Amino acid sequence: MDAEFSIVLRVLADTLSYWWVIVPTIFLGLIVGAIPGFSAANTIIILLPLTLAMDLKMGIVFMVSLYCAARMGAGVPAILVNIPGTAGAAATPLDGYPMARQGRGQQALAISFVSSTLGGLLTTILAILLMPWLARVAYVMHSVEMIVVMLFGISLIASIASRDTLKGLIAGFFGLMIGFIGSDYVYATPRGTMGFLELYDGIPLIPALVGLFAVSEAFLIIENTSMLTDDGRRAMAKPGWGPTIEGCTIALTRWWHITWTSIIGLIVGIIPGAGAAIASFVAYQQSKTFSRTPELYGTGHPEGLIAPESANNGVTSGTLIPLLVIGIPGGATAAIMLVVMQYHGVSFGPALFRDKPEIGYGMFMVMAVTYVFMIATILPLSRYMSRVTMVSTAYMAPLIISFTLVGSFVPRQYMFDLYLALAFGVIGYIARKTGYHVAAILIGVILGPLLEQYFLRAMKMSQGDLSVLFSSEIGNVLWVCLALSLMVPYVLDWRRKRAAQAAIDAPED
Amino acid sequence: MSEPQSQTGKKSVGAELILPAGALVFTLYYFSTIVDSPWTAQVAALFTGSILIALILVFAGRIALLVSSGKADLGMKDIVEPLSLVPARCALIGLTILFAVLIDWGGFTLTSFAYMAAAMIMLNRGRAKGRALLISAAMSLAGWGLFIFAFGIRFPKGPFERLMDAIL
Numbered sequence: 001m002d003a004e005f006s007i008v009l010r011v012l013a014d015t016l017s018y019w020w021v022i023v024p025t026i027f028l029g030l031i032v033g034a035i036p037g038f039s040a041a042n043t044i045i046i047l048l049p050l051t052l053a054m055d056l057k058m059g060i061v062f063m064v065s066l067y068c069a070a071r072m073g074a075g076v077p078a079i080l081v082n083i084p085g086t087a088g089a090a091a092t093p094l095d096g097y098p099m100a101r102q103g104r105g106q107q108a109l110a111i112s113f114v115s116s117t118l119g120g121l122l123t124t125i126l127a128i129l130l131m132p133w134l135a136r137v138a139y140v141m142h143s144v145e146m147i148v149v150m151l152f153g154i155s156l157i158a159s160i161a162s163r164d165t166l167k168g169l170i171a172g173f174f175g176l177m178i179g180f181i182g183s184d185y186v187y188a189t190p191r192g193t194m195g196f197l198e199l200y201d202g203i204p205l206i207p208a209l210v211g212l213f214a215v216s217e218a219f220l221i222i223e224n225t226s227m228l229t230d231d232g233r234r235a236m237a238k239p240g241w242g243p244t245i246e247g248c249t250i251a252l253t254r255w256w257h258i259t260w261t262s263i264i265g266l267i268v269g270i271i272p273g274a275g276a277a278i279a280s281f282v283a284y285q286q287s288k289t290f291s292r293t294p295e296l297y298g299t300g301h302p303e304g305l306i307a308p309e310s311a312n313n314g315v316t317s318g319t320l321i322p323l324l325v326i327g328i329p330g331g332a333t334a335a336i337m338l339v340v341m342q343y344h345g346v347s348f349g350p351a352l353f354r355d356k357p358e359i360g361y362g363m364f365m366v367m368a369v370t371y372v373f374m375i376a377t378i379l380p381l382s383r384y385m386s387r388v389t390m391v392s393t394a395y396m397a398p399l400i401i402s403f404t405l406v407g408s409f410v411p412r413q414y415m416f417d418l419y420l421a422l423a424f425g426v427i428g429y430i431a432r433k434t435g436y437h438v439a440a441i442l443i444g445v446i447l448g449p450l451l452e453q454y455f456l457r458a459m460k461m462s463q464g465d466l467s468v469l470f471s472s473e474i475g476n477v478l479w480v481c482l483a484l485s486l487m488v489p490y491v492l493d494w495r496r497k498r499a500a501q502a503a504i505d506a507p508e509d
Numbered sequence: 510m511s512e513p514q515s516q517t518g519k520k521s522v523g524a525e526l527i528l529p530a531g532a533l534v535f536t537l538y539y540f541s542t543i544v545d546s547p548w549t550a551q552v553a554a555l556f557t558g559s560i561l562i563a564l565i566l567v568f569a570g571r572i573a574l575l576v577s578s579g580k581a582d583l584g585m586k587d588i589v590e591p592l593s594l595v596p597a598r599c600a601l602i603g604l605t606i607l608f609a610v611l612i613d614w615g616g617f618t619l620t621s622f623a624y625m626a627a628a629m630i631m632l633n634r635g636r637a638k639g640r641a642l643l644i645s646a647a648m649s650l651a652g653w654g655l656f657i658f659a660f661g662i663r664f665p666k667g668p669f670e671r672l673m674d675a676i677l
Binding site: 167174180187191192193392395403415419427433448451452455456 | 528531539548552558564588601606609648655
């Protein structure tokens, strides 16, 4: 025990000595996370020559800090201008943006930063303590179990659609159909590609994200001179530190909410191929399901912001567990880290923690230290960042369009993706103007191809036998959980109505 | 989304049919591309597409009932309102398409500058031209400095980027 403690202390001291790498990387990560197309994975790829030239420890410090900061940075534009920086932040604007429009952008940013930090720190500690057991999740999650996890995320469509179920479902299923564009996973037959070779790999996520959220938002905000409501403008007229403190308090008093939604992120993050988008959708959906005030979700409810932000930061530590323990990366960024670490001759598995604990534990220590540094550096900035919402829409709309459209070009460097983003912009604009939820479309676009992929894999393994979907014990438990989570809102709603009716009837008795 | 009321007091619901109509056309087109495909390529889309078509038919029925009962008309107000903004919106759409087309030739910095300046001046109705030019120049140069010069990201390159490549 003493030996392990001394290792942890040594790794901590070692990590802290790299503060001069961590701090600038945090700012770089916040910037690349905030602009669609510039994810942590892309940035590490772009800077790969630099990363490979660094010594191993510095390279790890750089990659992990960038990863954490980009995750947090993606939430900033999602809250302030309704544009998620990455797909992992796609659920953040559901409640974050209404808060910003109400002049509570500073409070929303503080809530997001505290939830992200606590969610990230907690899951980092859990990852260190429970690593051998958590790594088994990656082994037991096969196609069947993944189908149920995807359905958890997709069920958010129904949740979003609660105001107009039919429109919400049409948007969601339309998104799913768009998500099926591309070659099929077994025979590579092109489907629905309209003859475009660029669509054979499926719909790229960044142009979809940019079009549905950014371009359509830019065309909508020009209808007013300000992005804020009248009340929002009045609230923003008096700058101060109060909203930051309020935001921190709101987040800290909901520590339990942060805890369980970040654990959802941790578990989803461990599953190879899943990711922050799924985690944040699942966490949002579950948060709303078990909330006492589900009707407030979508109107600027803090819990609707806490859930996706805690979850997507929980994913960050989750993706590293299968990488370190079994050498299987849990996501794109972890896969690039694998390449860099293998270049430096690191071998993965239990031996890593025995032979090179400073690397195995070091990655999680960097993560923890980054979160602490990050909250200290970014929280004071929330007051100034929130002023973005005060910028006139005449300046904001062209800025949003030009930078995000170019961002859609970056991942694949096809001009086609720029036009695709414009096409999604048209869909997003029509959807918003006519009361369809763009988030429902995006959920379909993101989860549709994944669901199909796992379904086909399960069908191929069972030779077309549908009963395979109910053949695994863990899968069956997940099916029951899914059924329960779909039923719970109706049961709770019924109980609330009954209680309300009882309260009305009480004085008459 | 608030329900728009036409001058006759009816709700205009025609625009609500645009997305379902587009979805229906796309789904039918998608089906046409998988007719001769193996079942693995068909199963997910057929299942999802069938549900989507059913949902669209139910929605169309709902709209038809509203229209036939006189509670709504098939107006397209949702899309075009506010009418005073139609020229600005059309101009912004035109500028955005031009931006997307020209960026491959003009490069990120120059095209972004021209687009932002033109759009900002247009949206400001010709006021504060100096500020618009200054913001556009600062933002496009900052974008070049950060993404192209510092990170070496492969943005679309044009005369400005090539000139700077030659100088630096």
